[in-house]
Amino acid sequence: MKKENLADEKLSALLREPRLSPSLPPRFQENVWRRIEDAEAPAKSSVTWLEAFVALILRPRFAYATLAALMLAGISLGAYSGAQSARHEAEARYVASVAPNPLR
Amino acid sequence: MNRPLVILLGVLMLGAAVFAGSYFAARHTCATVMSSTDDLSWLRTEFHLSDAAMARVRQLHEGYLPQCMKMCAKLAAKKAEVTDVLANGTNVTVGVQQKLTELGELRAQCQAQMLQHFIAVSRAMPPEEGRRYLAEMERLTLGFHEEIEQTMDMSAKP
Numbered sequence: 001m002k003k004e005n006l007a008d009e010k011l012s013a014l015l016r017e018p019r020l021s022p023s024l025p026p027r028f029q030e031n032v033w034r035r036i037e038d039a040e041a042p043a044k045s046s047v048t049w050l051e052a053f054v055a056l057i058l059r060p061r062f063a064y065a066t067l068a069a070l071m072l073a074g075i076s077l078g079a080y081s082g083a084q085s086a087r088h089e090a091e092a093r094y095v096a097s098v099a100p101n102p103l104r
Numbered sequence: 105m106n107r108p109l110v111i112l113l114g115v116l117m118l119g120a121a122v123f124a125g126s127y128f129a130a131r132h133t134c135a136t137v138m139s140s141t142d143d144l145s146w147l148r149t150e151f152h153l154s155d156a157a158m159a160r161v162r163q164l165h166e167g168y169l170p171q172c173m174k175m176c177a178k179l180a181a182k183k184a185e186v187t188d189v190l191a192n193g194t195n196v197t198v199g200v201q202q203k204l205t206e207l208g209e210l211r212a213q214c215q216a217q218m219l220q221h222f223i224a225v226s227r228a229m230p231p232e233e234g235r236r237y238l239a240e241m242e243r244l245t246l247g248f249h250e251e252i253e254q255t256m257d258m259s260a261k262p
Contacts, residue, residue, distance in 0.1 A: 074126025
């Protein structure tokens, strides 16, 4: 019992002794708060611009509109080209009938 | 390769296929629908001819074709003669010159006859369309020689 009291007194004396605390790194507090804020902020989206673009073009409304526009452009240009081709063919047929190659 | 890029390439390829498919289908359909076996179909559409004008033009055309065939046969025979004469020697002899002159004269006769036909056809059309037809036919038939002559003229200049 006496021994225990002696140990407590020694421990208390040790605890009462002044201790050197290590110096904190510069702007320690500010860095701590920044890390806390970063941790509490919502997670940043990892979606890139390409993924965003792909998501946009795969939207049904956009996709159908684009397909319709491409088909319309293809049909218009094809019809124009076909008409020109038929016209040239008809012209060549007439010219060949009235002016065979030896005459030209 | 990452997934969005693969999707984008697939979408681009699909778009190109849709455009190309539409283009070629429309082109083929339009060319087939508008094509005709009638030699004179071009005149009707290009010069906006009425049925009456078309009938007159057709009559002139059918009258001209036998003459044209006859001249073509004469030209073919003359060309064969020129080829024979050229095959028999290595020089431009008097005989070769004579045959070439005859061939040239025959060609000139053919062209004159052809122009006469074009003038007759142009008169069967409304005046404005007739003028346009004549200019177009001269360009399509005689323009070829003019182009060659112009090229020769340019190359002759120092």
